[in-house]
Amino acid sequence: MGEQTKASARVAGPRDGAEGGAPPVIDAAFARWLAERAGQELLRVRAELGHADGKALKAAGDKAAHDLLRAELARWRPADAVLSEEDEHARVAWRDGEPGMVRPDRLSASRVWIVDPLDGTREYSEEGRTDWAVHVALWTADACKSDASCLSAGAVAMPARHRTIATDNPPAYPPMPLESATGGAIRIAASRTRPPAFVTALAEELGAELVPMGSAGVKIAAVISGEADAYVHAGGQYEWDSAAPVAVALATGLHASRIDGTPLSYNQADPKLPDLVVCRKDLAPRLLAAISKHLPPQ
Numbered sequence: 001m002g003e004q005t006k007a008s009a010r011v012a013g014p015r016d017g018a019e020g021g022a023p024p025v026i027d028a029a030f031a032r033w034l035a036e037r038a039g040q041e042l043l044r045v046r047a048e049l050g051h052a053d054g055k056a057l058k059a060a061g062d063k064a065a066h067d068l069l070r071a072e073l074a075r076w077r078p079a080d081a082v083l084s085e086e087d088e089h090a091r092v093a094w095r096d097g098e099p100g101m102v103r104p105d106r107l108s109a110s111r112v113w114i115v116d117p118l119d120g121t122r123e124y125s126e127e128g129r130t131d132w133a134v135h136v137a138l139w140t141a142d143a144c145k146s147d148a149s150c151l152s153a154g155a156v157a158m159p160a161r162h163r164t165i166a167t168d169n170p171p172a173y174p175p176m177p178l179e180s181a182t183g184g185a186i187r188i189a190a191s192r193t194r195p196p197a198f199v200t201a202l203a204e205e206l207g208a209e210l211v212p213m214g215s216a217g218v219k220i221a222a223v224i225s226g227e228a229d230a231y232v233h234a235g236g237q238y239e240w241d242s243a244a245p246v247a248v249a250l251a252t253g254l255h256a257s258r259i260d261g262t263p264l265s266y267n268q269a270d271p272k273l274p275d276l277v278v279c280r281k282d283l284a285p286r287l288l289a290a291i292s293k294h295l296p297p298q
């Protein structure tokens with residue numbers, strides 16, 4: 001091999017593992033790139049398998065998106081730790097001896113990617129539904145200096161909606177809703193398949209309307225776009241369900257906290273993060289006060 005060839009072998013080529021060239025260097029833009037790539041993979045799998053066997057489609061989608069995220073993170077961010085829904089469920093260690101797969105322990109790492117390869121898995125398997133997403137967030141020790149969530153970047157790709165929201169270009173703060181459009185009622189985004197009893201009681205207390213939809217990411221995106229005024233959840237969830245959309249909500253200037261008003265903390269030893277509220281800042285005091293009357297048992 002000549003010197004010229006040797007040198008060029010070390011330089012990333014235009015199609016060096018990434019379609020259309022190497023990914024962005026800036027983390028937030030990389031998060032967007034990664035979430036969108038996994039989203040395209042999910043669309044491909046959905047088109048290929050169809051909806052005849054929903055269970056098989058969910059499993060294939062989860063795996064395809066997870067494998068893509070895992071491979072690209074190993075390739076482009078090999079020194080960072082990763083917390084992924086699918087790894088936790090499958091109990092697959094990243095330290096499994098595959099080249100490029102050796103990862104630092106996330107609890108002592110200074111950079112941790114928190115990813116949900118497919119949020120709204122149920123909706124993904126249902127024909128015609130677009131309320132599912134890919135979540136990619138970055139937790140860094142550095143970001144803890146400025147925000148308790150320690151989230152320094154995040155992207156939520158909603159490929160079936162042709163929409164991605166990310167911290168590289170945070171969306172505008174949502175407009176105040178017109179009373180003529182909402183009748184003055186607060187619109188709370190809630191799970192379409194298992195809305196927590198606590199949220200139903202809260203809605204009654206506030207005279208609020210529940211807006212059912214799938215995926216935590218899509219619900220927070222709905223608050224950001226102004227389609228809903230708040231997302232309130234309790235009773236169970238994990239860090240990967242909220243990290244990326246909360247990163248975008250915070251970058252947009254929205255309120256995001258636990259339902260008791262304390263900060264959301266990520267990259268904890270136990271990845272359970274069972275409740276949260278995301279809303280416009282003007283709404284937070286009223287919502288938190290009403291929530292405090294309906295706090296579910298811990």
Ligand SMILES: Nc1ncnc2c1ncn2[C@@H]1O[C@H](COP(=O)(O)O)[C@@H](OP(=O)(O)O)[C@H]1O
Pocket residue numbers: 085116118119120121122190191192193194213214215216234235236237238241
């Ligand atoms: N009680 C609970 N316990 C654990 N996870 C929950 C939960 N309620 C909702 N979630 C998770 O939060 C995400 C959004 O749920 P929903 O659409 O019902 O609001 C889903 O993520 P996944 O689709 O990644 O599993 C779902 O599994």
Ligand SMILES: [Mg+2]
Pocket residue numbers: 085116118119120216240241
């Ligand atoms: Mg999820």
